[in-house]
Amino acid sequence: MAPLGPARVAPAPDLDRAAAVPSGLARRARRTLGRHRWPYAFVAPFFVLFAIFFVFPIAFSFWLSLNEWQGTGPMKFVGLQNYAALLRDGTFWNSMANAVILFLLYVPIMTALAVLLAAALNDRFIRLRGAWKAIIFLPYITSMVAVGFTFRLIFDTRSGIVNDALGIVGLGPVPWLDDPWGAKVTLAILITWAWLGYNTVIMLAGLQTIQREVIEAAWVDGATRLQALRYVTVPLLKPVILFSLTLSVIGTFSLFTEPSILTRGGPARATTMPVMEIFSTTFSNLRFGYAAAMSYVVFAVIILATAIQFRVARRGAS
Amino acid sequence: MVFPFVWMAVSSLKPFSEIFAGRTFLPAAPTFDNYANLFARYDVLGAIWNSTFIAVSFTVLSTILCALAGYAFAKFTFPGRRWMFAFILATLAIPFAVLLVPLFILMRNVLHWIDTPLPLIVPWAANAFGIFFMRQYLTDLPDEMLDSARVDGASELAIFARIVLPTSLPGLASLATIFFIGRWNDFLWPLAVLQSPENYTLPLLLNSLRGAPGRTAYDLLMAGSVISLLPMLVLFLVFQRWVVAGATTGAVKG
Numbered sequence: 001m002a003p004l005g006p007a008r009v010a011p012a013p014d015l016d017r018a019a020a021v022p023s024g025l026a027r028r029a030r031r032t033l034g035r036h037r038w039p040y041a042f043v044a045p046f047f048v049l050f051a052i053f054f055v056f057p058i059a060f061s062f063w064l065s066l067n068e069w070q071g072t073g074p075m076k077f078v079g080l081q082n083y084a085a086l087l088r089d090g091t092f093w094n095s096m097a098n099a100v101i102l103f104l105l106y107v108p109i110m111t112a113l114a115v116l117l118a119a120a121l122n123d124r125f126i127r128l129r130g131a132w133k134a135i136i137f138l139p140y141i142t143s144m145v146a147v148g149f150t151f152r153l154i155f156d157t158r159s160g161i162v163n164d165a166l167g168i169v170g171l172g173p174v175p176w177l178d179d180p181w182g183a184k185v186t187l188a189i190l191i192t193w194a195w196l197g198y199n200t201v202i203m204l205a206g207l208q209t210i211q212r213e214v215i216e217a218a219w220v221d222g223a224t225r226l227q228a229l230r231y232v233t234v235p236l237l238k239p240v241i242l243f244s245l246t247l248s249v250i251g252t253f254s255l256f257t258e259p260s261i262l263t264r265g266g267p268a269r270a271t272t273m274p275v276m277e278i279f280s281t282t283f284s285n286l287r288f289g290y291a292a293a294m295s296y297v298v299f300a301v302i303i304l305a306t307a308i309q310f311r312v313a314r315r316g317a318s
Numbered sequence: 319m320v321f322p323f324v325w326m327a328v329s330s331l332k333p334f335s336e337i338f339a340g341r342t343f344l345p346a347a348p349t350f351d352n353y354a355n356l357f358a359r360y361d362v363l364g365a366i367w368n369s370t371f372i373a374v375s376f377t378v379l380s381t382i383l384c385a386l387a388g389y390a391f392a393k394f395t396f397p398g399r400r401w402m403f404a405f406i407l408a409t410l411a412i413p414f415a416v417l418l419v420p421l422f423i424l425m426r427n428v429l430h431w432i433d434t435p436l437p438l439i440v441p442w443a444a445n446a447f448g449i450f451f452m453r454q455y456l457t458d459l460p461d462e463m464l465d466s467a468r469v470d471g472a473s474e475l476a477i478f479a480r481i482v483l484p485t486s487l488p489g490l491a492s493l494a495t496i497f498f499i500g501r502w503n504d505f506l507w508p509l510a511v512l513q514s515p516e517n518y519t520l521p522l523l524l525n526s527l528r529g530a531p532g533r534t535a536y537d538l539l540m541a542g543s544v545i546s547l548l549p550m551l552v553l554f555l556v557f558q559r560w561v562v563a564g565a566t567t568g569a570v571k572g
Contacts, residue, residue: 032397038474042390043402045383046444053441054409057420064420071423134558135319140565141550142323143503145521146543149528150326153536159338161325193322201566254413257505261525275415275506282419283510295415302413 065293070286082293092294094269095277096301098184102273103252106188110196111244115237117196118203119229133204136197144194148261151190152177180270183263187271190258195251199244206240207233242313249305253298274298323547330540337536352541359538362545364516365523368435369546372519373501376439381494382483383444388452389482393464403453406446414506422510437511438501448493455489456482492560495553499561502550520546 033040065082067075086092117136121129139147154160155176163173176186210233218228234241256275259265265272274294281291329337331348356362390396391403421441425431459482467477483490505521512518515526524542528534554561 036394036396039390039394039396039399042386042394042478046387046406046449049441049444050409053421053424054412054417057417057424058412060423061416061420064423071426130559133562134554137558137562137565138320138323138554141499141503141554141561143505143521143524143543143546143550145503145505145524146326146546147322149524149536149539150322150329150543153329153337153540154322154325156338161343193319197319198565201562205566250411250413254415275418278415278418279506279510282422288419288423291419295419299413299416306411 061292061295064289065296067289069288071288075289078289082290083297085290086293086297091269091272092274092277092297095272095274096298098269098271099253099255099273101184102188102191102255102271103248105184106192107245107248107252110192110199111241111248113192113196114199114203114244115229115234115241117200118207119233121200121204122207123225133201136200139194139197142194144257145261147194148190148258151186151262155186155189177263178267180267183267183271187259187262190262191252191255194258195248199248202244203237203240206237210236238313242309245309246306249309250302253302253305326540326543326547329536330544332537334535334537337540352537353545356538356541356545360523360527361516361518362523362542365518365520366545368517369502369519369521372435372438373498375435376443376501377494377497379439379443380445380448380497381490384448384493385452385456385483385486385490386478387444387449388454389456389478391449391453392456393459393461406449410446410450418506418510425511432511433513433517435517438504438508448497451493452486452489456486459485488560491557492563495557495561496565498553499550502546 064075066077066079068078068082069075121132155162157163157173157175157178160176162176166172166174174182176182214236215228215232218232219225253273254275255273256279259271259273260276263271265276275298278291278294278298281287281294328344330352331350332345333349333351336346391399421437425437429436431437463481463485464477467481472480502519503521504519505525508519508522509525512522515523518526520542524539524546527539527542
């Protein structure tokens with residue numbers, strides 16, 4: 001394609017070129033693409049796949065949430081009706097409440113445990129650190145399906161080993177999986193067991209970037225190990241803890257496998273989680289539009305929760 | 319911490335009645351009957367094959383594509399690379415829940431990939447975590463190696479294949495192991511897109527053993543769980559250091 005104006009080697013960005021912008025820009029673009037063709041080519045697979053399997057679905061999902069659709073046949077445009085109905089949907093909000101309750105049940109404990117474990121590994125058990133890291137990381141490699149079923153056996157009310165052990169010390173059988181709150185607690189235990197290792201390793205990595213002198217200075221000043229941990233180490237660990245909490249928020253609202261296998265969402269929907277609701281709305285009820293609306297609401301709540309977390313963290317730092 | 323695994327293994331050697339009798343830890347008479355029955359009644363080998371095929375295909379494809387993109391971000395300066403990379407990272411924050419429904423519709427109505435392994439392999443073939451990981455890893459690759467190859471006239475693709483890949487084997491192994499484990503244990507998405515029992519992956523097979531309340535074959539389930547766990551244990555024991563380091567990449571700056 002012949003250039004409109006005189007050929008220039010280095011185009012100057014001035015207003016006179018406004019008339020020649022289309023071809024000058026195209027020429028510059030082509031030259032850039034040509035000079036950098038390799039990195040662009042290397043990065044292209046991601047963006048192609050991304051456009052097809054990420055951008056398009058998300059955009060489509062939004063359009064879908066404004067319609068009613070059974071999967072075949074025509075879509076019926078309903079505007080914001082799905083969202084309006086969602087606001088009144090007790091089952092859905094029950095699942096959201098379950099997610100929040102579960103979060104409160106396990107996250108504080110798990111995060112605190114992770115920090116303590118990491119501190120211990122960083123300090124006293126340095127020599128065996130590799131072995132301990134491996135052990136606590138084991139749950140990460142396991143199928144949650146297998147673990148879920150195993151926990152069902154372990155916490156079975158009549159024949160589970162937990163109640164057996166409690167019985168030996170004289171405590172009555174606890175209805176772990178048969179009681180709504182028992183089920184929530186058991187699920188919290190399962191999630192803690194599953195994610196503690198990962199979070200501990202993250203905390204450990206964070207601890208290792210904090211110089212020992214800072215902590216030791218606190219000890220010299222007379223602080224006990226626990227005090228040093230609380231007043232010196234933890235504030236310095238804030239970014240890592242924030243990262244861990246963000247992962248926990250996203251993870252909790254995305255839970256599907258663990259509650260599905262451990263309790264099937266019961267008893268009486270006590271452990272039904274948002275993604276389970278989306279799943280059943282899609283595959284059992286075939287209400288694709290409504291399910292899409294649900295997923296957007298869950299997404300919005302996750303963003304809100306994460307934003308609040310960051311706000312609180314920033315305010316605490318000042 | 320390891321107790322659930324121990325319980326899984328121990329229960330797999332007990333007959334059904336003993337599992338639910340309670341009050342026993344070790345099996346009274348350890349037996350491999352559960353394993354035999356499992357293999358006899360269900361297509362376990364088929365499920366193992368499906369899981370393996372999907373995991374291996376995804377791992378190979380994804381490791382290479384992520385290494386490619388990570389290499390580009392690490393070793394090339396090109397216009398737009400900063401916002402592109404930030405954009406890729408941002409996508410990590412999007413929960414799968416938003417993608418579940420539309421992706422399923424895409425697979426079913428448009429691509430007709432339901433009941434094939436493709437939905438489990440293609441969509442994340444170049445994924446944000448892998449690219450982030452490889453970029454971090456490849457940044458430390460010495461530039462001199464690459465430059466001297468360019469001076470010698472090697473093409474960029476040849477440089478990638480013959481220099482970058484071989485020298486980044488530890489990082490590739492780390493990433494590959496993480497990918498493999500993720501695919502092997504995946505449940506939600508396979509549950510959505512795989513519908514015929516002969517296409518089930520192992521987790522799906524285990525799930526199908528569940529029956530009406532009280533009629534679930536826990537004896538077979540425990541045997542199946544051990545089977546599904548064994549390859550992961552082996553992988554983990556061999557690549558353990560790399561897995562732990564790789565999975566927690568990026569949690570801490572520097």
